[in-house]
């Protein structure tokens with residue numbers, strides 16, 4: 001995507017000459033060039049946070065791995081997206097996700113349409129080499145239409161961002177530190193009692209796993225529309241952001 | 249000095265357990281106990297989960313009969329929703345449930361029990377498996393594999409995957425049956441029918457060789473319980489519970505399955521994790537009953553499908569009154585396979601099954617729900633309670649093998665008394681004791697709701713609780 005008034009940078013990704021404008025991130029240019037990088041927290045239309053670290057790439061001259069979603073392009077950079085080392089790291093990151101909470105795909109309502117599960121399959125994760133922590137989180141089913149299950153949350157914060165940036169309600173936030181962090185509504189009130197929640201369902205639509213779901217529904221349900229229609233929902237997010245950018 | 253014989257592990261049954269045989273001071277068999285020493289507590293860990301996740305969560309209790317748990321769990325959820333299910337949903341669930349029964353019975357009979365029947369209980373251990381059957385009677389092995397596949401293929405076609413399908417959900421099923429799927433399934437019927445008929449013709453004469461086992465294999469008076477439909481025919485999905493006594497008299501009929509707790513109670517013993525359910529009005533001893541294929545065929549007035557009814561008439565001629573010998577569980581399973589295939593065809597022939605109404609939508613309207621169905625091994629009860637948010641606060645399951653617990657203990661004692669004459673363990677003797685258990689095809693991981701495997705052996709223990717003989721089986 002080349003926009004006038006912005007400087008164009010030319011550089012190399014996986015040995016291929018590519019170009020992008022100065023405000024673009026590595027991930028954006030990769031996607032434009034059909035170079036696949038796994039992501040979880042990144043969602044087109046939302047601000048980047050670099051939380052999941054799945055999009056790590058190697059950049060020549062840098063001694064650390066950098067997340068492609070928050071790394072801006074610059075002239076002459078050389079990016080490697082799929083070295084053996086990176087593949088191993090990504091699988092390890094996935095394993096850590098699985099060990100941190102209670103991700104039991106076989107009984108999960110999002111089984112089959114979960115981004116975490118899909119990535120694990122796609123990247124060839126076969127085992128979890130870390131001990132499972134089996135934390136105990138209560139399910140919050142106080143909302144009329146939706147359910148929050150922190151057992152299945154990967155702390156990508158997509159819900160927090162979509163609620164704040166697109167819906168403008170900022171119902172969601174993160175409480176706690178490290179792996180004890182959890183998403184909460186309002187000031188850790190039950191979701192059903194939240195005054196700021198508009199029940200728009202955007203958080204449910206963007207949740208990559210089964211942490212935020214529609215009540216009484218599961219993945220085999222035709223009417224599990226929020227999650228299944230993610231692809232239809234994405235252009236909407238992008239449009240919303242473009243409108244916002246124009247206004248500011 | 250009295251002694252105890254322990255059989256540990258019992259091989260070729262689903263799940264793991266231990267048997268102890270207690271000898272009295274004269275070295276005669278005094279008591280036999282079937283221990284289940286593992287505990288999984290499924291009921292505990294579903295607390296706090298949304299109720300509509302229960303069918304698939306509960307399906308995880310068992311790798312052999314997940315569909316049965318799905319069905320009973322979904323029925324309990326229907327009860328919480330307080331909905332009337334569309335006909336197509338009921339019919340499709342019935343087909344799924346019957347396919348589960350067919351494939352499980354095929355596994356039990358052909359893979360686990362037929363070696364004993366075809367090759368004899370005293371044949372070498374290394375031959376008494378499906379491999380031995382392939383050598384001795386390839387046609388039988390072929391039909392066994394075909395029938396198991398028949399059940400599995402239908403489950404796969406409807407549910408998407410063979411094991412743990414999540415197609416049965418609260419309020420119905422998740423997708424409509426297509427004309428193409430219907431045609432495919434109907435196409436599988438003739439071959440399956442031929443296979444089971446051939447098997448029945450082949451196996452029935454063989455059963456004659458087991459006169460002694462029939463007399464001594466869990467052949468004792470007991471009650472029998474199971475579901476019957478409104479015409480008092482064989483039923484595995486809906487209907488009411490009926491209990492008959494050993495003479496064949498109906499002692500309780502049209503019991504509302506939803507109110508099982510009014511007439512079934514569970515006794516706990518310190519030496520096993522498996523509870524002992526019994527029919528309340530008659531007390532823990534008199535009220536113990538058997539469930540499963542034998543019980544189902546004992547309680548009905550007829551099967552309700554033409555071919556199965558012919559076989560059933562022969563079955564009822566085996567004994568006057570109810571058929572008591574647990575050995576006939578094998579015959580009963582074959583009849584049920586035949587019935588299942590015929591019934592599936594009947595359901596598929598009905599145009600209603602293609603209806604676009606296959607699911608009822610509702611929010612919870614009850615704080616409590618009970619679902620009862622017939623699993624391969626017998627009556628299965630799921631009972632859930634929820635809070636205002638729809639999260640599970642309490643769950644209870646009574647599993648087929650649990651119902652049969654008392655009967656298994658009685659059966660082992662009977663076989664042990666007959667076959668154990670000296671305080672030494674022999675392969676043939678211990679095999680007979682184990683074979684008694686296998687008649688019930690117990691599914692121990694379900695009945696204790698327990699995960700993982702546990703090794704098992706046979707022990708002989710005296711009155712001072714000293715092990716005087718031991719036989720470890722792998």
Ligand code: FES
Pocket residue numbers: 038039040041042049050051052053054055056067068069070
């Ligand atoms: S996608 Fe870049 S860190 Fe999550």
